[in-house]
Every structure is written in C-alpha cells, then in structure tokens.
Amino acid sequence: MSRVLNKKLRKKITTAEEAAKLIKPGHNVGMSGFTGAGYPKEIPGALAANIKAAHERGEEFMIGLFTGASTAPELDGVLAEVDGISFRTPYQSDPIMRKKINAGISEYADIHLSHLAPMIWAGSMGRLNTAVVEVTAINEDGTAVPSSSVGNNKTYLDQADQIILEVNSWQSADLEGMHDIYYGTRLPPERQPVMLTHTGDRIGQRNYKLDLDKVVAVIETDAPDRNTPFKPADEDSKKMAGFFLEFLTHEVKKGRLPKDLLPLQSGVGNVANAVLAGLMDGPFSYLTSYTEVIQDGMVDLIDADKMTVASATAFSLSPEYANRMNDQAKRYRDKIVLRPQEISNHPEMIRRLGVIACNGMIEADIYGNVNSTHIMGSKMQNGIGGSADFTRNSFISAFVTPSVAKGGAISCIVPMVSHHDHTEHDVQVLITEQGLADLRGKSPKQRAKLIIANCAHPTYRPLLEDYYEHAQKVCNGLQTPHDLRLSLSWHQRFLETGTMQPA
Amino acid sequence: MSRVLNKKLRKKITTAEEAAKLIKPGHNVGMSGFTGAGYPKEIPGALAANIKAAHERGEEFMIGLFTGASTAPELDGVLAEVDGISFRTPYQSDPIMRKKINAGISEYADIHLSHLAPMIWAGSMGRLNTAVVEVTAINEDGTAVPSSSVGNNKTYLDQADQIILEVNSWQSADLEGMHDIYYGTRLPPERQPVMLTHTGDRIGQRNYKLDLDKVVAVIETDAPDRNTPFKPADEDSKKMAGFFLEFLTHEVKKGRLPKDLLPLQSGVGNVANAVLAGLMDGPFSYLTSYTEVIQDGMVDLIDADKMTVASATAFSLSPEYANRMNDQAKRYRDKIVLRPQEISNHPEMIRRLGVIACNGMIEADIYGNVNSTHIMGSKMQNGIGGSADFTRNSFISAFVTPSVAKGGAISCIVPMVSHHDHTEHDVQVLITEQGLADLRGKSPKQRAKLIIANCAHPTYRPLLEDYYEHAQKVCNGLQTPHDLRLSLSWHQRFLETGTMQPA
Numbered sequence A, B: 001m002s003r004v005l006n007k008k009l010r011k012k013i014t015t016a017e018e019a020a021k022l023i024k025p026g027h028n029v030g031m032s033g034f035t036g037a038g039y040p041k042e043i044p045g046a047l048a049a050n051i052k053a054a055h056e057r058g059e060e061f062m063i064g065l066f067t068g069a070s071t072a073p074e075l076d077g078v079l080a081e082v083d084g085i086s087f088r089t090p091y092q093s094d095p096i097m098r099k100k101i102n103a104g105i106s107e108y109a110d111i112h113l114s115h116l117a118p119m120i121w122a123g124s125m126g127r128l129n130t131a132v133v134e135v136t137a138i139n140e141d142g143t144a145v146p147s148s149s150v151g152n153n154k155t156y157l158d159q160a161d162q163i164i165l166e167v168n169s170w171q172s173a174d175l176e177g178m179h180d181i182y183y184g185t186r187l188p189p190e191r192q193p194v195m196l197t198h199t200g201d202r203i204g205q206r207n208y209k210l211d212l213d214k215v216v217a218v219i220e221t222d223a224p225d226r227n228t229p230f231k232p233a234d235e236d237s238k239k240m241a242g243f244f245l246e247f248l249t250h251e252v253k254k255g256r257l258p259k260d261l262l263p264l265q266s267g268v269g270n271v272a273n274a275v276l277a278g279l280m281d282g283p284f285s286y287l288t289s290y291t292e293v294i295q296d297g298m299v300d301l302i303d304a305d306k307m308t309v310a311s312a313t314a315f316s317l318s319p320e321y322a323n324r325m326n327d328q329a330k331r332y333r334d335k336i337v338l339r340p341q342e343i344s345n346h347p348e349m350i351r352r353l354g355v356i357a358c359n360g361m362i363e364a365d366i367y368g369n370v371n372s373t374h375i376m377g378s379k380m381q382n383g384i385g386g387s388a389d390f391t392r393n394s395f396i397s398a399f400v401t402p403s404v405a406k407g408g409a410i411s412c413i414v415p416m417v418s419h420h421d422h423t424e425h426d427v428q429v430l431i432t433e434q435g436l437a438d439l440r441g442k443s444p445k446q447r448a449k450l451i452i453a454n455c456a457h458p459t460y461r462p463l464l465e466d467y468y469e470h471a472q473k474v475c476n477g478l479q480t481p482h483d484l485r486l487s488l489s490w491h492q493r494f495l496e497t498g499t500m501q502p503a
C-alpha cells in the first residue's frame, strides 16, 4: 500500500529520473540526511547521471549542496564523483567528497550545525531553490512523517522554492510520534525563549507541515539507511573511556555534578561508543542524553534501563541496531526524541540543560587549543559539525584522541595546532590513552604542564617539554610562550619526512 | 548623612586598613569593577600596602583576583605593582597588570565574561574566600544598591565566605532603580529559560541581597570612577564606521535586517564610538543596545531620542559624561538597564535578541580567523572579554581594525593569525579603513580573495596575494591553503627586524 495518502500529492508521484530533471544547474539544493540516516536514496543518483551527461555534452552543471550533516555514498559520493558540487555545507565525511574539496573542485563552508538553518532563513546563504527530503509517509492531511533523521528538513521544506519528496517505505511506520518538530523559531526581533527544560520535553509537533503547491514531485523508495558498523572498542578507546568516567565520578564525589550526571553528548566514533559501553557497567542510573545522534551504545543503555531518555536529531546506528530500531520503533519512541538540528544543537538548550560534552579531535596543543577539522593545517578531514555548539555551551567540555596517529609518526599533542576550531577559552578537559588533563580555570602555562605530563605520548613528551622550556626563553611575553619559527615545525617535518620525529 | 542605613551593618563600619587585614595570603578575592566603573576605591590600596609590607618582611603574600572585567589603576594597578596577584581572571587592561602577566609573575586565565559566574558557582574555580564590592548605599532592609557596574557582584556576594563592602557616596543615589539584578539563575539540572525578550525587559530586582552575617566590614568612600576620556574619532575610525553603517543599510534594503536594525553591541574603543557617532546622523530611529558597557555615544543617542533603551553591565563614560550621568541618573534610569554580566553577555539572550556585534581586534588572517588578545603569539594584551560571547551568538558579528599598526610596520591582515580567539566559523564581517569583507556563507578560499582585496593595506596586499598563490601550490589540501614554513613568518620577521615588511 502506498504511503502517500494525500490525494493532491498522490498525483505528483513520478520517477527519480523525472524528478531529478527539476534540479537545474546552479541550484542551491537542501537535502535531508544526517550521518547515513534519512537521506534521499534515489534523486541524488539520478541527478548525478544528469550532471554527468551534461558534462559529457560540454555543458556546465554543478549545484550548491546543503544537508543536515554527513550523508552516504548514495548522496555525497555520487554527486562528488561527477564533479557536481560547486559548494558544500555544513558537515561531510564522504571520501570522494573530501577528495573534491581538497582538490579545490568543491568550495566548502564549514558552518556550525546549529547556525545553518537560521542563516538560510535570514537570507544570508542565498536563495534555496530546491528541497529534496526523505520522509516516512505523507498523511492524508498533507503533513509528512519524518524519517530517521530530522536535520535541517523543516527549514529546507519551508524555505525552498520547490520541494521533491522521497517516501521511503523501508523506514518503520512506527517512527511517527518519535519526532518533535518545533515550529516556534522566528527571526529576531520576534524570537522567543525555547521552552524546553528537560531532555525529553516535547514542544513541537510530530510531523512536517508542507506547502502542497510547492511540492513538484514525489517518488517512492524502499531502501535502507547506510551507516557504517562500529569497530569493537580497542584497548586505547577503553582506557580513554575509563579516564572520562573516573573524572565524572570524581566530580560527583566533589559535589560538582549531580549523582546521575547531566545530559550526555557524545561525538560519533569509537571512543564515544566505548564511553557509552563503560556507562553500562558504571554506577550511574537515570542517565539522559542530549546529543546529535543516537548510537548503538545508547540503545543498549535504554534497553538496560540505565538511560531514561535520549534526544538527538538523527540515528547513527549499525545495520544490526538500525534493523532493531525499525522493528521496535513503537517501543523506543517513548524514550527517544528526534528534533531539528537547530534545537538538538541549540546553545540555549545546551547551556540550560548543562550538557556534558565529549568529542573526538584531530590534535590539541599544549595550551589547550583543539583542531577538529584539518590535517596539517590545509587539508579538510570532515568539518566542525556540532562540536563547537556543544563545546562552547556545555557544563563540561571534553575532547578525546589517541596521543599518536599513523603508528606513532604523528603526535596528537603538538606545540601549536595547525588549525584552530576550539580555542583555549572553550576546551576544559583533554583525554588520551595516557591520561586526562582538567584545564578548567587554568592559565596557559598551568595547562601546558598538565597536558604534557598527562596526555602526551612518552615518545613526544620530552620533545614537548623541550619546546615549552625553549619557548619561555625566546618568547616576547610569558602568557602563551611560543617560538613562532618552531611552533608549526612538527607538522612541516611530517609533511617533508613522513614523521614528526626529528631525524 | 551615612548611606549605611542597616543597623547591623552600621556597626561594621571601619577603616580600609582594618578591613584589608581580613584578606589573607592565598585568598581568592572577587572584586567589583568593570571598565573603570564601580570598583572598590580604597581596599585594594590598603591591601597592596599589607602585601608590600609582608614582602619586605620576607613573607609570601599574593591573592587570586577575580573581577567583572578591567578596572582602574587603584585596583589592578596597585595590586600588580607590589607583585600581589598570583592568579587573575577574567579581563584586564591595566599596563602594570599586563606587564606582570607577561613577565610570568601573575598567571592569567582568559575566560569568557559570561562563563565566569556560573563556573564559580559550580565550584570549578576553587573556593572564593572574600568579596570586595562597591555599592551606592545599604538600605535599612539590608539590601545593597548597586553602583556604576554590576559585573559578577551578585555571584561574588553569594559565593564568598566573607564580604567587605565599600559604600561610595560619589555615586548618585538616583542610580537606585536602574539595575536589574536577576536571581533566577540556577545550576543545571535546575536551570530555567531566562524570560527576557526585549532589550529593556526587567526580570530581576533592583538591589543585591546580602547575607548580613557574612559581611565582615563596611567602609565609606567618596571617590569618582576613573575612566579614560575618549580620543576624538580619527579619519580611519570614521571610515570604518562608515563602511559598517553602509553595510547595515544595505542589509536593511535587502530585507535581511529590520528597518530599525537589531540591538547593537559595540566593543570599547574609538571605532565603536565612531560607529555610535555615525548613527547620530544615520537613517535609523528607535535603536536599542544590548551590550557590555554604556559609552558616551549611547548617551548622545538616548538624548537625541534615537535610542530607546540600552542594556549593559556597566558604564564606561568619559569623566564629562560620568558627571552628567551622576547628575541626571533619575532621568536616564528609564532608558538604561544595568545587569549582571552573565545576563548582559548571555548566549541565550544574545542569540534570541539577534544582536549586531562589532568588536575591535588585534589582527585577522586571510581566512577570517581573528586574534583579539595576543601580540605576536605569546604576549597578552588585554583578554578576550565578552567578544566571543557576542561574536558566536550574534545575528551579525563584525570585527574592526586599522589595516596596519605601528606606523605600517605591522599588517593587521596576515597569512595566519598568531593566536586564535575567534575562528573562521564565527567571524562574519571584517572591516578596516580599506573596506569591508562580508564572509557569511563563504568557503576559506572565497574569504581569502575578499579579505585581501577589500581589507588589506596596499603595501601588504601584493604580499598577501603572493602568499595565497604560493600556498595553493605547496599545500597538502586546498581547503585552507597554507605553507606552514611561512604562515607565521611575518610575525617572526617583525620580532627580529621590527617590521613585517621584507628587507
């Protein structure tokens, strides 16, 4: 049975090939999709074919691509492959997309996940020509049931000149009721407080509003989300998770955190999942999560009755867990709320709720600055994502990384980071498999001592001590001692010799 | 007549010398004071004398000093002069304090102005032993009338083990009623929305609550605030103000800003005042200001009926305007609200109100990163202040600087900033006397072209073009092209030769 129940939209059902023709060269296109969940499955491929054909005819055809965050090969991958993306925002992590960005083919604007929707609405991102959004169903009344990610869909549906919908019957019909689509946002001077005071509060409506006249095509799909399975947690990840949980336990003991903690946010990745796994055996009950994505570990915590509610904007589940969610969505929808990313990542809520944030990073420096995005200063890895939405506004903000990368050729603790995403003002806790540094309320010099002693790898620790000693002797002021001739020389050495270690 | 009307506290009136004895070596002391307004006038001097005497006896005596922001020579100056400050936070700008920080005598933690109060409350800054707060009067009921700055006083009075009050009769008694002291803040998980939706809203009470048992001394003073008079706006400042107003006018025309703009925040300094002066002749009426400090220019706008209301945490007025304020506080108190700095700088309000922020900077780089704090990477100038509270959360965030400093020996637009306070993700508009670059929604490469063309000084423009061209050739990825051997070489050249210009 078709899930397109609205009569008017029933008439607009067509093929991906036909629908894709409505996307023209130069269009800014807002697509659904957040970490391999809820992205359109067919239009991007059909569009890529059109772009490829145009290029073969010698015609120019590229689009500006806006999403929720990273997507999947069927979206970023196929469009990047044909050099179809002139401009990309906000977060991406597809290998081909990354290659095109670093080759200078696609311009990439790395915008905070919470900022993009209001910026589009305010008109500062240019006109949004087309929205392509996956939904679970279209109701008779013309509202649309969101799919496995919400992302910026509300804004794309609102703001685009024309709308193309993919109705994916692979998504469980029982997702209806899990979402909280908040329509109370306004542009200033009309903005009001967002009246959400607990992780699980619902302040919006279940489904998207649609302007039916703007819907130019509906296509029906039946295809799974594509998320990468997690690797089992390695020893280092378990150690880092251990340090973090020890720290939290200490804070509870000191009376600086409530005994059931505060809402948790965790970045994607192995360490994040190891932390969640650690919580399974930990002393905390009644946990909550106010975060970007629902990961396997959270589902486990919910099943074990250790987590009472989790709020996010998308699923980021391994195939096994995604199937479980699809089978049992009805059961989970009391414990999980999916929101627009401008709400899941909203500074107002993150600060109010007092979120405990823990994110991955590429490198940190001895003064506590963090690089989340660039390899050796110039090359984009993924993007800042929501890490700064959380870091700046959270009650505790932690960053984790193994102390070395590339088998020890790279130290992830360096004299000066090669790109700054989170400054010394925002980073409170650093964690590697070597240990944890609590930087709160410390001056740069106090931080340097802690970071070098607790977080650096033994191979690099004496080199960092040398740099720090030397910098104090030659610098022009002792607030943040640097020797600018040497501060980025480790990165340069790696680029030239393949290792940060001196010959 | 004494302004200490409460009987219990009347008995605690004493001299500054006696009161200062209550401050012991190692104390963390929270003092009032924000840009030369409302700082204690006598205790710091008496304390400095005690410290000096102790040092002469060979004894250790230093304190941790917490304030609202920068203060005056009578506070930061006297205590720094005697090497009395082991730890300082959050913002400072006193020449002697700066010297001691850069000499490594005082550790300085550069914390966002909105973050400090909640961090102290949460216990992550250690114990606060003493509060020293200037007030205008103590009422019979034991509440205290705030003085010309609010800053962190509410928190210091709440959290300190003991309280010393200075009651300054130089401050106008008519200040009572101008303040809005919000007692609704909580620690998570108890935090609630801050129900402030318009610049002029009042959500708190007029005066400070006091725990009378904690007040260990009261002293009476009669001394003026000490603010630096402004220099008359120079040609460059007028040009920058002109570019900014032109930009705002353009945004209104495009429908991206309401016709009376949105609440303005402006950093301290000459350009800020030139912008305010420009608004006097501009097309906008019914302006409002949601900012840190009330400057001369705002008083003019209020007098001219161009500004309906201004919200801040302190005055920062020239002596002439400070006297006027003192004489006519009754008249101004309908149009001016002074709030705790955790509210004046609160991300929740700044974002909700849609503040238009404009702050000074030391340097920006071609990719739009901004350095507000460090000279040549290591040496502290003042601190980040509230610039990041505003920049990250504002509707439009602009930074201004002349394109060169030190007579042209320094380019304020550089390949890579030597310290990062505001990252590429947060900086939207850059302005120098050369022009304006609108960076919203642009990739780093798109930004570089604009910044070099519009903002760099003609002497340095070709050098920046060369760097950018060269970096694209040698970098390991074209997202943010850098040559890490050269990216900080301009600063290094300045340190070695006294100019950034190549020989």
Ligand SMILES: CC(C)(COP(=O)(O)OP(=O)(O)OC[C@H]1O[C@@H](n2cnc3c(N)ncnc32)[C@H](O)[C@@H]1OP(=O)(O)O)[C@@H](O)C(=O)NCCC(=O)NCCS
Pocket (backbone or CB within 6 Å): A266, A267, A268, A269, A270, A292, A359, A360, A361, A362, A363, A372, A373, A375, A376, A381, A382, A383, A384, A385, A386, A387, A390, A404, A405, A406, A410, A411, A412
């Ligand atoms: C920073 C981030 C890339 C780390 O993710 P991760 O999965 O732990 O990363 P990995 O350890 O697999 O490293 C990714 C790559 O960077 C390399 N790398 C790691 N540290 C490095 C360093 N210091 N210098 C250079 N390269 C480094 C790895 O070797 C790996 O290279 P490969 O792709 O060639 O194998 C990721 O957390 C991220 O994208 N963060 C930003 C967004 C964010 O925080 N979102 C959270 C939700 S709010």
Ligand SMILES: CC(C)(COP(=O)(O)OP(=O)(O)OC[C@H]1O[C@@H](n2cnc3c(N)ncnc32)[C@H](O)[C@@H]1OP(=O)(O)O)[C@@H](O)C(=O)NCCC(=O)NCCS
Pocket (backbone or CB within 6 Å): B266, B267, B268, B269, B270, B292, B359, B360, B361, B362, B363, B372, B373, B375, B376, B381, B382, B383, B384, B385, B386, B387, B390, B404, B405, B406, B410, B411, B412
């Ligand atoms: C950045 C800031 C210092 C600029 O203030 P300003 O009054 O415009 O600064 P000036 O132009 O007088 O410069 C201050 C000094 O830095 C020097 N300077 C300016 N640009 C420089 C550069 N690019 N490199 C090195 N030195 C530089 C000046 O020559 C001057 O030196 P001096 O003291 O030896 O004369 C000031 O805005 C600040 O402290 N900002 C951070 C806090 C903030 O933004 N608060 C706003 C309220 S929210």
